Amino acid sequence: MAHGGDRRDPVVNEVRIYAEGGGAGKDIKAAIRRGFGEFLRQLRTLARERRIRWNIIACGPRNAAFDAFKTALRTHTTAFNVLLVDAEGVWTKPLGVICTNAMDGIARWWLTTSAI
Numbered sequence: 001m002a003h004g005g006d007r008r009d010p011v012v013n014e015v016r017i018y019a020e021g022g023g024a025g026k027d028i029k030a031a032i033r034r035g036f037g038e039f040l041r042q043l044r045t046l047a048r049e050r051r052i053r054w055n056i057i058a059c060g061p062r063n064a065a066f067d068a069f070k071t072a073l074r075t076h077t078t079a080f081n082v083l084l085v086d087a088e089g090v091w092t093k094p095l096g097v098i099c100t101n102a103m104d105g106i107a108r109w110w111l112t113t114s115a116i
Contacts, residue, residue: 014053014079015043016072020065020086022058032058036084053079 019036022029033056037044044054059065062085069083 012052012078012080014055014076015047015082016076016079017056017082017084018065018069018072019056019058019084020060020062022060024060029058029060032056 017036017040019032022032036056036058040056047054057068059068065083065085069081072079072081
């Protein structure tokens with residue numbers, strides 16, 4: 001649809017979730033993927049029913065997750081890219097969501113603590 005397709009075609013063809021956690025071991029990363037897969041099972045099922053690919057990428061440390069997410073914004077431009085990181089403590093500030101449009105016309109959504 002974003003490229004003039006059929007109205008029944010999904011706008012997004014893939015969901016890519018970049019999750020902090022898993023360390024360097026492949027077994028732990030597999031456990032992270034399974035855990036998030038189960039946690040998000042209903043969303044995954046809805047996506048797959050609509051022929052939307054679903055990927056959970058366990059990235060290890062926070063900086064590695066953020067780097068992988070930033071790379072995905074450039075390399076997987078037709079995907080809905082999501083970054084999940086844990087809070088380092090109790091979060092007390094209000095949250096907001098902002099959308100930015102880069103010069104390439106791609107909408108990018110950010111969770112922020114600043115006023116909208």
